[in-house]
Amino acid sequence: MTALIALTAEGAKTARRLQQALPDCVLYGRSARVADADRDFHDTGALIRDLFQQGTPIVGFCAAGILIRFIAPLLADKHAEPAVVAVAEDGSSAVPLLGGHHGANTLSQRIADALGGHAAITTAGDLRAGPALDDPPAGWVVDNPDRVKPVTAALLAGDSVGLTVEAGDVAWLDPDRFADEGSENVLVTERADRSGSDSLVLHPPVLAVGVGAERGVPAEEGADAVRRVLTENGLAAASVAAIGSIDIKADEPAVLAAADHLGLEPRFMTVQALEAEAPRLANPSDIVFKETGCHGVAEGAALALAGPQSDLIVPKVRLGRVTVAIAKAEKAVEGTAGRTGGRLFVLGIGPGQLSWRTPEAVAALRASQEVVGYDLYLDLCADLIAGKEQHRSPLGDETGRALKALTLAAEGKTVALVCSGDPGIYALATLVYEQVEAAQDRAIRGVRVTVVPGISAFQAAAARLGAPMGHDFCLISLSDLLTPREVIRQRLSAAAVGDFVVAFYNPQSLRRRTLLGEAREVLLTARPGTTPVAIARNLGRPGESVTVTTLAEFEPETVDMLSLVVIGNSESRLLDLPHGKRIYTPRGYAQKNDTSKTAGGIHQ
Template sequence: MKPPAIFILGETSITVARQIQTALPEAVIYGLGERTQSADVTYANFGETVREFFQTGTPIVGICAAGILIRTLAPLLTNKWQEPPVLAIAEDGSAVVPLLGGLQGVNYLARQIASVLQVSPAITTTGEIRFKTTLLSPPLGYQLVNSDDAKKFLADLLAGEKVKLSGTADWLENSNLPISAEGKLTIEIIPKDKRELAQPSADRLVYLFDGETPIEEKLDVSQGVLASPSQGQLAIVGTGPGAINWMSPEVREVLEGATDWVGYKTYLDLVESLRTPEIISHESDNRVELDRAEIALDLAAQGRSVVIVSSGDPGIYAMAAAVFEVLEKKAKPAWERSLFRC
C-alpha cells in the first residue's frame, strides 16, 4: 500500500492531522495553499489533487465532511476492486468514517486512526460486522481466486445460507460465519502451489494460501498436541486505568504482535481499534475466568502467540491467578512448551 495522503482545508485541522500521522508515520499532510501554513505540502485545487491521488491508488484521508469527498470522487467510482482506501475524519477528530476501499484495507486504516484519536471507527461493512471477518479482503498470505462470484456468495450468506469449509484457516473457523457441514455454500482453502485443484463457482469461494500447511493441520489429533516443536507464547496484560492512550507502550506492542486475543468481550472491545484482520479475537463471558485461561493455554500449546486481555491490572483482576490455577489443576503436557509472560 502506498503512503496515505492526509488532506486538510484549513489550519484548524492540523492538530488532528498530526495525530493521525503518529498512527501512519509515512503519511504526508497536504494543505490548501491559501488557508494552511503548517502542512507538509501545499496544493492549489482540492478536487483535482484528490482525484489525481485516487487514480494513482493512494489512500486518502480527508479531514473534512464526507460529502465533499463523495462528490469529488463520484465520477471515478467504476471498479471497487481497484479503489484505494478513502476516509473522512471530523475536524475535531470525533468521527472516523471509512468511505471507499473495503477491499484494500480501509477498515484496518480506520481502526489505526481511531486508536490514536480515542474514538470508535464507524465501520458499516455488513459482512464484517455480522461475521467478524472480511471474505473479500482476506488476511495476509491468502488470495481470493474467484472475486467475481463473491457478490452473490455474500448475498446468499447474508440471506441466511450456511457455509461448509473445505480445508482449514483460523481466520474463518474463529469468525461468526454460519459454518455447517450441511451448508449449501462452500469455502475452499488450498495451497498456492495446488491451484489446479481449485473448483471455483458461484457457490464456492476458493482461497489460495502461501507457505506451509497451516499449523492446525500439524496437530496430532490423537494426542491433542503439536506434532512440530513450535513454541507458543501466552501473555497476560492489563489495558490500564482508562482511555487507550494511557495504555503502556509495552502492552500495546504485545497486543499488536499477537495471533490471538482472549478475554471478556467488554475488555476486548476496549482494544478493538488495535486489532488487525490477522489477529483472532476469542470472546467470553465475565464469569468464566478458568475456562478463558484454559482456552488461552490450549491456543499457546498450538504454537500461537496468545494474549489474555484484562482491564486495569491483570493481577488485581484475577486473570493471572486464574491461569496459574488452571496450570496447577490440569497441567496438560502440551502446555509445558509454552512461554509465559505477565
C-alpha cells in the first residue's frame, strides 16, 4: 500500500487520477480542505511521521520541503526506509526524495507515466549506468554487495566492464553496456563456487527444488537434505526460486522445514499436475505411482515449478527418508504451479489509534490477500486493507471468524485475522490453535500461523494513567459466557489475597450486572478504600475518557463493555498533578535506597 497525501483540493484531484493507474494506494486528505478522501487527517506532521515509521511508501502532493522537514529527524537506515516522493499538485513533476534504489525511482517513473509528467530522477547510476546493480529485479540476489560500488564507478567512468552469463535472462542489465572482459566484471550464475573471482556476482532465480518425504520424518532431516544436495552440486541457495511437493505433504514437517531453510513458501501440487511431468522424469517409479498416483514426487515437483522450458539438473537424490531433485529454467522461475501452504496472520491492531499499531502488524496486513474480522476492527484499519477481499462478521461469531480465516489460508492464501488489542489476550489466537488441533484436514494443519502482538487495552490504560502496573499485576475477564462464575470468584479471591494490581476486561454488559460489584467487595476485604481505581473507556478512539476514583467511591454501575477497569494494590498511590491525576505502584526502590547508604549517609 502506498499513501497519497493531499493538502489541497487540487492535489487531491491529481491524486485521484493517479489512483486509477495505481489502485494499491490510499488517499489521505487534510480535513476541511479535501472532500471524499479515503481517510482524513488534521495533523500533517504526525501523519507523515507515523506512515514513515511504519514503512509506508509516501507520495506527497505538496512542496518537497514539507516532506523533508517532517521526515529529516527520523532518518537512520537508508536500506530500511520507505520510498518518499514529492509530486507537484498538477502532476507535472515527481521527485524521489528517499529510497531511489529501493522503489522511489521506479515509483516516480510510474507516477510520471500515469500523470503525463516528468520523473526528476537524480541518481547518477540510474541516469548514466542504467538499472541499479544493487536493486535487481525481484528474485535476483546480489551475492557480494561490496563489489557494486567499484563496478558502478567503472561503468560511470566509461571503463570496460566484463559480463559473463551462465544462467538467467539478463535483458534488464542492458548487456550492450558490457564487454567480454574488463577492469571490473559481473558474473551471473546459479553456482555457489566463484573460484576466487572478484567479480560482482548476481544469482538469478532459475532453480526449483522438489522434495518428497515419508510420513513423520523429523523437520531437521528435510532442511539438512536440501542443504546437502545444493552444497554437493555446487549450487547457490540464492538462485532457488521455488520449492514444493505433492499436496498430501502440506503438513509434513520435513517438507516445511526444507522450505524454511531456503526462506521460501512451499508450493503443493495435485497428483494430476505431477503426473503430467512423467515423460520428463529421470527416475519414474511404479512404486511411487502405486502409493501416490504419480510416477515421481521430487522430480515432478521440481519440473512443474520450473516450467516447461526447464531441465532436471539434479535427478532424485535419496537421503534417508527424504528425496530431493532440482530443475533449472532458462529464465526466471515464476514458481506459480500448485498452491502455497497458506499463511495466517493473527494480529492485533491495538486499541485503534494509528500510532499504536505495531510495524509488524502493519506489514502483515499489507502482505495479506484477504482479511477476516469483526466489523469495527476492520473499520479501524480501513486504510491498510482497501482493495483487499474482506470477510466481516458481527460480534459473537468468534469461532466462525477463526475457522473462516483458517479455511481461506488452507486454500493457499495469505490471510489476516484482525483483533483489537493483542490477539493473545482475550482474543482469537487461542481459538485458532484450538481449531488447528481439532482439524483432520492436512491443509489446515499445514497452514503457517503467525501471531502478531499488539498493544493491549491494559497497556494503553497504564500509559494513560502513569505506572499502575509497576509491580505484580493480573488480568481477569468478568465475562461468564465462557468461564463459570465460580471460577471467576476464585480468581478474584486469589487476586485479593495476593495483593495484585488488577485490570478487569469485559467488566459489565447490559445482561451481566453483578460480578463487577462483587469484585469491588472482594478487593475491599484486602486493601484500603483509598486504593486508586481507574475506568478507561474507548482508549485510542474518538470519545476516549479516563476517570480516576477510589475503591470506596467506585460505582460499578457506571461501567460498560467499552471500558477497562484498573484497580491498584495496597501500595498503589494517586497523584494529583497539574496535568491531571496519575496512578503509580511502587516496586520498592525507595526502601532499597534507604538501606543502601554508606556510613556517611551517602547513597551508593
